[in-house]
Amino acid sequence: MSQALMEPFSSQLNLETGVIAQAQIIRRTLSDMRTMFADRAAAERILAEEGDRLIYEVYAVPLPEEEGQILHSTTIIYPGRVGDEFHMTKGHFHEKRARAEIYVGLAGEGYLVLQSEEGEVRGVPMQRGTIAYVPPLWAHRTVNTGATPFAFLAAWPGDSGHDYGTIEQTGFARLLVNRDGQPTFVDNPHWRR
Ligand code: S6P
Ligand code: ZN
Numbered sequence: 001m002s003q004a005l006m007e008p009f010s011s012q013l014n015l016e017t018g019v020i021a022q023a024q025i026i027r028r029t030l031s032d033m034r035t036m037f038a039d040r041a042a043a044e045r046i047l048a049e050e051g052d053r054l055i056y057e058v059y060a061v062p063l064p065e066e067e068g069q070i071l072h073s074t075t076i077i078y079p080g081r082v083g084d085e086f087h088m089t090k091g092h093f094h095e096k097r098a099r100a101e102i103y104v105g106l107a108g109e110g111y112l113v114l115q116s117e118e119g120e121v122r123g124v125p126m127q128r129g130t131i132a133y134v135p136p137l138w139a140h141r142t143v144n145t146g147a148t149p150f151a152f153l154a155a156w157p158g159d160s161g162h163d164y165g166t167i168e169q170t171g172f173a174r175l176l177v178n179r180d181g182q183p184t185f186v187d188n189p190h191w192r193r
Pocket of ligand 1: 140
């Protein structure tokens with residue numbers, strides 16, 4: 001089988017900030033995620049009193065989402081909390097559950113939080129230089145537990161696909177919240193399988 005040749009190329013990553021030049025930028029604000037934080041009243045209060053708030057940005061290198069490609073992007077999660085819960089990404093399973101992913105920490109500090117289909121949760125601390133591995137079958141979300149932007153590079157197979165719906169419906173069984181100045185995992189009161 002013959003495949004059309006794709007031209008090699010490179011992208012410029014700012015290792016301090018996580019910004020990739022000339023990438024496609026996706027911005028997620030609190031209004032995009034208003035039901036995903038456990039303290040929904042706190043989310044509504046922020047929206048009413050402060051207006052919308054930028055939670056995270058994704059800088060994606062444009063590539064075809066197909067088998068054989070290695071998709072890559074950076075994520076920058078801005079510091080802050082909604083109630084006690086730290087700013088985080090929406091989180092997803094890969095549509096093809098058998099597709100893994102690699103994260104490389106660039107700036108700030110946070111956690112990679114993973115959840116199996118059965119609701120088991122794991123937390124992997126991340127900082128600049130951490131290589132965190134998302135094995136096949138785990139939903140994944142990242143959380144900024146620090147006071148500065150938390151940025152990381154991600155790479156994953158081009159045919160993974162993204163299933164956001166499952167996590168939108170169930171949430172994660174455990175949340176990362178601030179307890180006496182320490183990031184702490186607690187049970188999610190809204191968790192349902
Ligand atoms: C993609 C990879 C990341 C996330 C990004 C934002 O498979 O896991 O690039 O897309 O961190 O998170 P989310 O859950 O909004 O896609
Ligand atoms: Zn992913």
